[in-house]
Amino acid sequence: xxxxxxxxxxxxxxxxxxxxxxxxxxxxxxxxxxxxxxxxxxxxxxxxxxxxxxxxxxxxxxxxxxxxxxxxxxxxxxxxxxxx
Amino acid sequence: xxxxxxxxxxxxxxxxxxxxxxxxxxxxxxxxxxxxxxxxxxxxxxxxxxxxxxxxxxxxxxxxxxxxxxxxxxxxxxxxxxxxxxxxxxxxxxxxxxxxxxxxxxxxxxxxxxxxxxxxxxxxxxxxxxxxxxxxxxxxxxxxxxxxxxxxxxxxxxxxxxxxxxxxxxxxxxxxxxxxxxxxxxxxxxxxxxxxxxxxxxxxxxxxxxxxxxxxxxxxxxxxxxxxxxxxxxxxxxxxxxxxxxxxxxxxxxxxxxxxxxxxxxxxxxxxxxxxxxxxxxxxxxxxxxxxxxxxxxxxxxxxxxxxxxxxxxxxxxxxxxxxxxxxxxxxxxxxxxxxxxxxxxxxxxxxxxxxxxxxxxxxxxxxxxxxxxxxxxxxxxxxxxxxxxxxxxxxx
Numbered sequence: 001x002x003x004x005x006x007x008x009x010x011x012x013x014x015x016x017x018x019x020x021x022x023x024x025x026x027x028x029x030x031x032x033x034x035x036x037x038x039x040x041x042x043x044x045x046x047x048x049x050x051x052x053x054x055x056x057x058x059x060x061x062x063x064x065x066x067x068x069x070x071x072x073x074x075x076x077x078x079x080x081x082x083x084x
Numbered sequence: 085x086x087x088x089x090x091x092x093x094x095x096x097x098x099x100x101x102x103x104x105x106x107x108x109x110x111x112x113x114x115x116x117x118x119x120x121x122x123x124x125x126x127x128x129x130x131x132x133x134x135x136x137x138x139x140x141x142x143x144x145x146x147x148x149x150x151x152x153x154x155x156x157x158x159x160x161x162x163x164x165x166x167x168x169x170x171x172x173x174x175x176x177x178x179x180x181x182x183x184x185x186x187x188x189x190x191x192x193x194x195x196x197x198x199x200x201x202x203x204x205x206x207x208x209x210x211x212x213x214x215x216x217x218x219x220x221x222x223x224x225x226x227x228x229x230x231x232x233x234x235x236x237x238x239x240x241x242x243x244x245x246x247x248x249x250x251x252x253x254x255x256x257x258x259x260x261x262x263x264x265x266x267x268x269x270x271x272x273x274x275x276x277x278x279x280x281x282x283x284x285x286x287x288x289x290x291x292x293x294x295x296x297x298x299x300x301x302x303x304x305x306x307x308x309x310x311x312x313x314x315x316x317x318x319x320x321x322x323x324x325x326x327x328x329x330x331x332x333x334x335x336x337x338x339x340x341x342x343x344x345x346x347x348x349x350x351x352x353x354x355x356x357x358x359x360x361x362x363x364x365x366x367x368x369x370x371x372x373x374x375x376x377x378x379x380x381x382x383x384x385x386x387x388x389x390x391x392x393x394x395x396x397x398x399x400x401x402x403x404x405x406x407x408x409x410x411x412x413x414x415x416x417x418x419x420x421x422x423x424x425x426x427x428x429x430x431x432x433x434x435x436x437x438x439x440x441x442x443x444x445x446x447x448x449x450x451x452x453x454x455x456x457x458x459x460x461x462x463x464x465x466x467x468x469x470x471x472x473x474x475x476x477x478x479x480x481x
Contacts, residue, residue: 040441041441042440042441042446045218045237046445046446048237049239057252058236058249058252058253060234060235060236061228061235061236061237062234062235084252
């Protein structure tokens with residue numbers, strides 16, 4: 001199986017964020033989910049269901065405390081895929 | 085940035101949500117007359133949002149036991165269970181609970197919230213995994229965070245998702261605690277506990293069930309969802325509260341694992357908080373007797389719940405998926421929910437107003453909880469008021 005690439009995951013993450021972001025806007029690596037895209041806890045939880053399905057992973061809720069930017073999110077997903 | 089700045093968002097939300105003079109989240113009951121009636125804002129109202137499932141708050145045996153204890157033992161213990169706060173009654177109640185469930189061990193806590201907080205955060209720790217239902221109570225979420233365990237959420241009542249998550253854990257399932265509730269507090273829907281217990285066995289995990297809303301309500305003997313589902317032997321830990329069907333305040337955990345007794349020594353919410361007052365313990369012991377000796381209360385409760393549930397369905401309201409004593413009406417918007425809640429109060433009916441995040445999936449709810457103490461006339465009065473409210477809501481659309 002081909003190892004996942006950061007860039008591929010990033011593209012999928014951006015697409016999911018665009019779908020769920022309460023405040024749509026340009027999304028870059030440094031974009032913050034809460035401050036820039038207006039995510040609250042409910043919206044994040046809603047999106048996580050789709051993230052788990054899209055990447056066939058389990059996203060531990062503990063990781064949310066380290067999640068600030070799109071880059072953080074992409075890196076977390078990559079790490080989960082690599083370690084599972 | 086000062087520490088109080090973050091509260092400005094709360095102030096803004098309150099201003100936006102509630103018109104001046106109306107705060108549904110700070111209702112004051114001026115006077116309480118019975119398990120089903122009170123005075124709010126100078127008006128007599130029918131209470132239909134109290135979790136007083138068996139109507140035992142005014143049970144004469146419970147009141148008598150509490151009064152007698154007050155005279156004999158005073159108003160409070162002024163100490164934690166570990167220090168001077170364990171009276172004979174606390175231990176007697178633990179024996180009563182163990183006997184009631186047919187379990188070897190029971191621990192009494194000061195509230196249901198701290199029972200969850202203490203038990204879960206003590207049982208699970210770093211290196212362990214907790215797999216919890218997404219709609220779990222705040223006390224469960226907080227407990228999971230406190231535990232330091234890996235915290236995994238599965239979709240509400242979704243057995244396929246639970247299995248998927250357990251399967252991915254591999255050998256870690258032997259250090260995995262699954263947590264579900266018997267009846268979920270907001271929508272009143274029931275856990276598919278038989279299937280959850282089967283997965284627990286299949287993957288060699290552990291299972292904790294919060295029976296807060298199902299104690300006294302489910303099961304032939306009132307022991308809750310585990311009894312009703314025929315899986316009591318597969319449940320490792322049951323947590324519950326005295327503040328709903330038992331009509332008082334406090335919490336507990338029962339288990340057949342003898343290690344539960346060791347939790348007393350290291351559980352922070354047991355060690356570092358004052359124990360329940362002796363009069364509370366006395367009334368709970370009587371209420372527990374009533375659950376066992378008065379099955380007719382359960383019958384009346386379910387009859388009342390069915391009457392309201394089906395009546396509201398006929399009126400065209402969108403309700404939770406299962407018939408239970410918690411009947412949640414989904415409203416189309418926050419504004420309409422608030423409007424309906426206020427209109428009901430003006431008609432002399434109190435129900436709970438629930439907004440997200442307390443309500444799941446962004447829903448706004450009018451949450452009714454039914455009691456065995458409600459009369460059929462009171463249920464008719466409720467249905468009549470809801471019919472009038474429906475007309476008002478429909479007119480607005």
